Amino acid sequence: MNFRVRPLSEAEKKRGDKDCVKIQHNSSSITLGNAEKSKTFTFNTVFDHNTTQREVLEKCGIMQMIEMAVDGYSCTTFAYGQTGSGKTYTITGPISQDSLMPPRDKYGLIQRSFSHLFDVLGQKSGPNITFTLSASYLEIYNEQVKDLLNPSGRESLPVRWSKDKGFYVENLFVVDCETLDDLLAVLEEGMGQRQIATNNINEYSSRSHTIVSLQIDSEMPDPEEESLYITKHGRLSFVDLAGSEKVKELGNTGELLTETTNINKSLLTLGNCISALSDNRKRSGHIPYRDSKLTKLLADSLGGSGVTLMIACITPSMYCVSESLSTLRYANRAKRIKNKPVVRMDPREKLILSLKREVKLLRNENIYLRQRLEFPLPAGNKPAMTRRDTEGSLSISSFSEENLSGDKTPIPGDFDRSKGTSETSLVKEEKREPKRRDTNSSMLSTFTPKSAVDSSLYEMLQEYMVENEKLRSENSDLSNVRERAMSEHQHLSKENDKLLTKLDQLERVFAASPVSMSRTVSGVSSSDQHSRSLSQYSSSSTPSSQQGGQRAGSQGSSLLQSPDWQQGSRAAGSGSGGSGGIDRHSGNQDQTGPLPPVDSKRGVPNGYRAPKSHPYNTPTIPHQQPSPPHQHRSQPPPTHQSFPGSLNSSDSHGFDSGSRSNKAQHTYPPTQRGSNRHNDTGSNPDTSHSFPPPKAYHSQASLNSQHSLPEEASPRGLSNLRPDPQAARNGRDPAANGETTHHGRPQQKVDIYIPSIPSTSKDVNRDPAPKNDPSSPRWANNHHANLHSIQDRPNKPKNPPRKPLNKPPHQGTAASSQVISGYSNRSKKNALQQGKEGGKPSPKTQRKDNSEPPASTEQNLDSIPHTPAATPPPVKYKPKGASDLLAAKSGDLSKPPPDPESLQEINEKLRQELLDLDGEIQYMKYVNKSKGNAAQPPKPTKGKKR
Numbered sequence: 001m002n003f004r005v006r007p008l009s010e011a012e013k014k015r016g017d018k019d020c021v022k023i024q025h026n027s028s029s030i031t032l033g034n035a036e037k038s039k040t041f042t043f044n045t046v047f048d049h050n051t052t053q054r055e056v057l058e059k060c061g062i063m064q065m066i067e068m069a070v071d072g073y074s075c076t077t078f079a080y081g082q083t084g085s086g087k088t089y090t091i092t093g094p095i096s097q098d099s100l101m102p103p104r105d106k107y108g109l110i111q112r113s114f115s116h117l118f119d120v121l122g123q124k125s126g127p128n129i130t131f132t133l134s135a136s137y138l139e140i141y142n143e144q145v146k147d148l149l150n151p152s153g154r155e156s157l158p159v160r161w162s163k164d165k166g167f168y169v170e171n172l173f174v175v176d177c178e179t180l181d182d183l184l185a186v187l188e189e190g191m192g193q194r195q196i197a198t199n200n201i202n203e204y205s206s207r208s209h210t211i212v213s214l215q216i217d218s219e220m221p222d223p224e225e226e227s228l229y230i231t232k233h234g235r236l237s238f239v240d241l242a243g244s245e246k247v248k249e250l251g252n253t254g255e256l257l258t259e260t261t262n263i264n265k266s267l268l269t270l271g272n273c274i275s276a277l278s279d280n281r282k283r284s285g286h287i288p289y290r291d292s293k294l295t296k297l298l299a300d301s302l303g304g305s306g307v308t309l310m311i312a313c314i315t316p317s318m319y320c321v322s323e324s325l326s327t328l329r330y331a332n333r334a335k336r337i338k339n340k341p342v343v344r345m346d347p348r349e350k351l352i353l354s355l356k357r358e359v360k361l362l363r364n365e366n367i368y369l370r371q372r373l374e375f376p377l378p379a380g381n382k383p384a385m386t387r388r389d390t391e392g393s394l395s396i397s398s399f400s401e402e403n404l405s406g407d408k409t410p411i412p413g414d415f416d417r418s419k420g421t422s423e424t425s426l427v428k429e430e431k432r433e434p435k436r437r438d439t440n441s442s443m444l445s446t447f448t449p450k451s452a453v454d455s456s457l458y459e460m461l462q463e464y465m466v467e468n469e470k471l472r473s474e475n476s477d478l479s480n481v482r483e484r485a486m487s488e489h490q491h492l493s494k495e496n497d498k499l500l501t502k503l504d505q506l507e508r509v510f511a512a513s514p515v516s517m518s519r520t521v522s523g524v525s526s527s528d529q530h531s532r533s534l535s536q537y538s539s540s541s542t543p544s545s546q547q548g549g550q551r552a553g554s555q556g557s558s559l560l561q562s563p564d565w566q567q568g569s570r571a572a573g574s575g576s577g578g579s580g581g582i583d584r585h586s587g588n589q590d591q592t593g594p595l596p597p598v599d600s601k602r603g604v605p606n607g608y609r610a611p612k613s614h615p616y617n618t619p620t621i622p623h624q625q626p627s628p629p630h631q632h633r634s635q636p637p638p639t640h641q642s643f644p645g646s647l648n649s650s651d652s653h654g655f656d657s658g659s660r661s662n663k664a665q666h667t668y669p670p671t672q673r674g675s676n677r678h679n680d681t682g683s684n685p686d687t688s689h690s691f692p693p694p695k696a697y698h699s700q701a702s703l704n705s706q707h708s709l710p711e712e713a714s715p716r717g718l719s720n721l722r723p724d725p726q727a728a729r730n731g732r733d734p735a736a737n738g739e740t741t742h743h744g745r746p747q748q749k750v751d752i753y754i755p756s757i758p759s760t761s762k763d764v765n766r767d768p769a770p771k772n773d774p775s776s777p778r779w780a781n782n783h784h785a786n787l788h789s790i791q792d793r794p795n796k797p798k799n800p801p802r803k804p805l806n807k808p809p810h811q812g813t814a815a816s817s818q819v820i821s822g823y824s825n826r827s828k829k830n831a832l833q834q835g836k837e838g839g840k841p842s843p844k845t846q847r848k849d850n851s852e853p854p855a856s857t858e859q860n861l862d863s864i865p866h867t868p869a870a871t872p873p874p875v876k877y878k879p880k881g882a883s884d885l886l887a888a889k890s891g892d893l894s895k896p897p898p899d900p901e902s903l904q905e906i907n908e909k910l911r912q913e914l915l916d917l918d919g920e921i922q923y924m925k926y927v928n929k930s931k932g933n934a935a936q937p938p939k940p941t942k943g944k945k946r
């Protein structure tokens with residue numbers, strides 16, 4: 001807790017205000033009042049009006065906090081005080097009319113801290129140590145959270161809570177910063193967006209609370225085990241609170257009055273939280289964090305696991321003495337709050353570390369006990385093996401030559417190595433007792449108490465043995481836990497990658513939708529943000545899992561690209577197009593080919609370093625970029641998708657062919673904001689390949705208008721983007737033939753423009769397999785190309801751009817994701833409900849054709865064996881909606897564009913199909929479970945239709 005008193009301002013001097021503050025020189029006490037009435041307070045440091053900005057940085061303790069933030073702690077500095085008391089001056093430096101950024105010598109705590117931070121990072125950097133910085137800047141204005149780095153999205157951002165992150169702001173813009181200049185640029189931009197107004201006391205009064213947050217992620221090898229990397233997520237935040245104000249004195253009216261009321265309200269809540277936290281009795285009770293957004297966001301800093309530095313600011317003017325007194329009281333209460341700072345890191349890494357620490361302690365204890373007993377230390381501190389013989393006497397048998405050979409340190413006792421014999425005086429003080437000498441290789445083969453001393457030694461020895469036993473069991477527990485954590489991590493990574501693959505496909509369909517495009521163009525793409533949040537989750541996944549995920553493909557369409565997979569699939573006789581390469585439950589790989597060698601300790605490929613990630617920031621994902629089909633090393637690249645001059649990088653790289661790892665092939669015009677913005681849709685640094693746009697390529701907006709799908713061009717339908725297994729079995733590609741399997745109804749063609757694609761077709765021609773043979777790689781290529789041709793066409797050169805549909809703007813992918821998960825949950829719930837109500841699935845899950853199991857999009861289906869005891873009713877899935885979409889690739893260009901209603905219909909079908917599929921999965925799970933009980937499968941009944 002620090003205190004700062006600013007000098008009297010010119011206006012105050014003119015007014016003849018008296019200085020009411022007295023600070024003892026070199027003292028931490030401050031006296032407020034006049035000769036008649038005064039009050040003294042003591043704080044850590046008190047800065048008088050002569051203190052420079054540099055001195056504040058050096059003496060307030062923030063430099064230590066910066067080091068803590070680099071070490072993984074969450075550190076917050078906030079300035080509190082009445083309006084015009086010098087909070088902004090302290091935090092960012094003085095604001096002037098000419099420039100938002102103060103001159104260098106007036107730089108506030110933020111700029112100086114950033115600069116110091118880079119010094120610290122320079123000192124701490126080393127081989128295999130990486131630091132990643134990312135910044136965000138927000139303000140709370142009238143109880144609404146605004147993103148100062150994303151002024152276009154001026155609507156209030158929601159404050160959410162999660163178990164891992166606590167309170168956080170959803171969809172907050174996060175900017176990666178590599179240099180000090182990047183950080184200063186972020187700061188300047190944010191400062192330019194702040195709400196500032198003039199009042200009677202301050203010309204540039206902040207009307208909002210602002211929070212600058214800097215995320216510091218570090219990744220470094222564990223000093224004790226090089227192959228294990230520790231990731232820490234430190235945070236450095238600066239909070240400039242709006243000043244408390246007396247409405248009457250300021251004479252605010254209208255909007256200013258509303259602002260003042262809100263400011264005072266949130267400060268009151270902050271005060272209540274501080275008084276509750278500073279009171280030992282109330283501390284364990286309810287703390288009203290939820291009463292305001294400010295206290296929600298400061299919850300962790302105030303009473304949680306963070307480190308907090310508060311700088312209370314006052315004016316020396318006698319005119320403001322009552323406000324100054326109130327600030328002093330406020331600060332006096334706050335200084336009683338005690339936090340328990342913890343390092344923010346991955347929970348599993350944390351567990352491993354804590355176990356390792358425990359083992360280390362036990363080892364030390366072990367060594368200590370040995371020294372006390374004057375036992376020789378085992379080589380490499382390896383604990384001795386103990387056993388108890390049948391007569392109950394203790395035996396130590398592992399102090400063999402082998403154990404001791406590496407131990408060059410003098411060993412207490414008189415153990416004779418050269419002869420392989422040992423002689424140990426167990427306790428020097430008891431040397432009067434005749435020494436026991438064993439001639440075998442063990443130090444002490446048997447030990448039977450013969451005297452009182454011996455029996456006390458015996459007891460000690462017993463204790464030691466127990467301790468030693470404990471140590472060993474701890475060790476084995478630790479390695480078990482670690483193994484488990486590793487396999488769980490791998491498993492989760494694979495799961496993530498599968499989800500990402502699904503998301504990719506969702507995005508591709510979204511890419512085909514003008515609604516999604518228009519979202520992208522209109523500024524911040526929430527879809528992109530959603531991708532970020534997912535990719536963040538996946539960024540911790542290992543390449544092996546990414547590759548595995550890519551191989552797994554989880555969707556039939558991409559898997560069909562792999563001849564290996566096809567072989568495996570045929571060999572297994574499953575015929576299921578959706579069988580992934582990885583068993584979802586066991587995490588085993590199937591026949592999709594060997595993965596690269598994996599580091600057994602880290603669970604990642606050898607030499608791999610996990611990309612840095614943290615919960616609030618994620619690398620940008622090429623938005624809406626076409627992803628080339630899954631390729632295997634042995635598979636020739638699909639040439640049908642190539643544009644002249646474009647680089648099809650993924651094709652030749654085998655494993656790298658995943659949609660996430662691919663460089664984007666299309667370069668869109670850069671967006672307005674800087675290139676390092678996460679949700680810059682067009683300026684992704686990964687977008688390394690560009691090609692000249694085709695003639696009719698005008699803008700992304702025109703692209704939007706061409707692929708006019710209704711807003712609800714449901715992502716659910718994406719899982720249907722796969723071949724119709726029935727059609728595949730019949731030796732034809734329904735998509736390629738422009739047919740539909742939708743209840744035999746004539747296909748409704750969707751006029752989505754598919755330009756003719758230059759094909760080198762060399763490789764395809766070499767393929768002896770017939771084009772319409774679903775088992776053929778060529779069929780797979782064609783099929784996949786068809787999918788891509790629907791999703792990835794950047795423009796429609798021949799047709800004029802169509803008008804975008806008159807639909808309300810989409811609410812963003814976050815919302816969509818909620819819809820998806822909501823849908824999924826509902827379906828699961830329904831399926832469960834049906835199970836409860838008699839174990840009967842929806843009739844929609846029943847198949848008319850019971851010839852073969854479905855080509856599932858879910859791994860679960862593939863892992864379900866046929867069960868004679870509980871043979872489920874025949875289930876087969878026909879991707880009706882998908883076939884509509886697939887058929888669209890052969891759309892007739894001469895025909896008019898699809899009307900919104902037909903698209904709506906397709907969309908509805910897609911949704912329905914996915915609903916069915918989900919129900920089927922649940923049902924199959926249920927049936928599979930029931931097979932264990934050898935019960936007859938329940939008959940399907942009519943299920944709820946959503």
Ligand SMILES: Nc1ncnc2c1ncn2[C@@H]1O[C@H](COP(=O)(O)OP(=O)(O)OP(=O)(O)O)[C@@H](O)[C@H]1O
Binds near residue numbers: 094204206
């Ligand atoms: N230590 C200082 N030395 C010189 N001038 C100062 C100092 N502290 C504040 N000032 C001046 O006092 C005025 C008010 O300061 P500032 O804007 O930082 O107040 P504030 O507490 O942030 O007010 P508000 O809550 O209204 O935003 C400014 O003109 C500023 O330059």
